Amino acid sequence: MAVTKIMVTLTAVGVVMMSIMLPSKAIDTDKVRQLAAKYNVTCVLVFGDSSVDSGNNNRLDTTFKSNFLPYGRDFFGRRPTGRFSDGRLATDFIAEAIGYIKAIPAFLDPELRQQDLVHGVSFASAASGYDDLTANLTNVLALSKQVEYFRQYKIKLSQLVGERKAEEIIKNALTVLSMGTNDFLQNYYMEPIRPKQYTPEEYQNYLISCMFENIKKMRGLGISRLVVVGVPPIGCMPLVKTLMNQETCVEEYNNFSSAFNAKIKAKLSTLRTTLGIRGVYADAYGAVQNAMNNPKLYGLNETSKGCCGTGTIEYGDSCRGSTTCSNASQYVFWDAVHPTEKMYKIIADGAVESFDESLLG
Secondary structure: OOOOOOOOOOOOOOOOOOOOOOOOOOOOHHHHHHHHHHOOOOOEEEEEOOOOOOOHHHHOOOOOOOOOOOOOOOOHHHOOOOOOOOOOOHHHHHHHHHOOOOOOOEOOOOOOOHHHHHHOOEOOOOOOOOOHHHHHHHOOOOHHHHHHHHHHHHHHHHHHHOHHHHHHHHHOOEEEEEOOHHHHHHHHOOOOHHHHHOOHHHHHHHHHHHHHHHHHHHHHOOOOEEEEEOOOOHHHOHHHHHHOOOOOOOHHHHHHHHHHHHHHHHHHOOHHHHHOOEEEEEOHHHHHHHHHHOHHHHOOOEEEEEOEOOOOOOOHHHHOOOOEOOOHHHEEEOOOOOEOHHHHHHHHHHHHHHOOHHHHO
C-alpha cells in the first residue's frame, strides 16, 4: 500500500484511550468503586507514548517535552507536568473513578514518594512506539525500557509492602498500553531503515510481534489485566490534514490505521489462551470519529483544529508561549496532534462504563 510520506517530525500520539459509542454521561462513582472493590482492582499501571506520558520525558535528554505553558493550563494549579494536553489524561480520570488518585504520577518524577507506588504509575514516554528504533530516533524510552522500569517498580514495591503483597497489587492492577502512531509517522514514513526492510504490511506484522514480546515480559512480571489501545484515525489529526493540504481527514492514512488495528485485535484474542491475560481492545479510532462526527452530543464545538496557536500546525515546543482558545473544553484537540482534557474525560467516562467481567473477572 503506497502512503505519501509526511516530511516533518511528529510527536505522534495514540490519541485516545477507549471506545465510546454514546455521549458521555455522569459516572456513578459509588457503582464504579463497588465494581473495583468486587474485583479487587488495585491500581493503574501505564505504558505507552504521549497519550499516557505524565512526565517521564521531563527527565530525559530529548526535545519531546511539554513541561511548559500553555500545556497544563487547566491542570491542578495551572501547572505544566509533561502531559501533552491542557490538563489531565484519560488514565488520570480512570484512576480517579476507581477511587485511588486524581493524577497518575510518572515513574521518573523526582517527587514520587514511596507510598505513591501502591496507587500506580506511568512508565510511558512521548514519541515512543512498539518498535525500539522509534524511541531511539528521538532519545525517549523504548517500550522495552519501560518494561525494565516496571521491573524496578516491582522491586521498590516489594521493599515497601512485601513480596507477596506486591505480587497481589500487580496481578490485580489495570494495565494500559497505548502507542503505535509514532511507529508510522515518525519512523516508517520518515526514516529509510524500516522501509528497506519491510513492506507496510510486513512492518505492521513486525510491530505486532514487538507488542506481543513485551506483553509476555509484562506477564512474567505479574500483570493479568491488559487494555491495549488501537491507533487513532491518523489522517484526522489537524497537523496531518495541514501537511496534506486537506480540510477533511486523509483517508489513505486512516485506512492504514484500520488495518493495523485489525491486527492488534487478532493478537489480543489469543492472549488468554497463550499467556493467561485478560486482554481488551480499546477502539481509539472509533472514539475520535464519534466525537468528530457528532460534536454537539459531546458538548464540543471545534473538531478541525487545536486550541493552541492556529491549531493547525503547533504541537510540543512550537506551542510554547502560544496564545490559546478561551475554552478548551469545546475542542477535540488541544494542539495539532493531542486531545484536550475534556476529550480525555469523555473517553475515560466511556471506558469506565465499559469495564466488565471480560476484563476484571
